[in-house]
Amino acid sequence: MDTVYLTFILILSIFLGFELIKKVPATLHTPLMSGANAISGITLVGALVSAGSGGSQLTTLLGTAAVAFATVNVVGGYLVTDRMLAMFKKKGSDK
Secondary structure (H helix, E strand, O other): OHHHHHHHHHHHHHHHHHHHHHOOOHHHHHHHHHHHHHHOHHHHHHHHHHHOOOOOHHHHHHHHHHHHHHHHHHHHHHHHHHHHHHOOOOOOOOO
């Protein structure tokens, strides 16, 4: 019963996320996604807890993979945000 309930939540969240992102104008898509990627550091904390929980080998392996993917996501979010903010700086200004 739990599997059916969780699958229903997953499918509902996929449809909801698709509908929300579809309505965002193209000019706001990059800032929105870079901010969301940077905020996903919460996922990184959860992945670290999962990888270090001392459970089965599968739990540790999946937790380690989640740490790697979440780290790439967070770093990418910060890099995109930094690049986007650099576009608004004046040419002669260092800061």
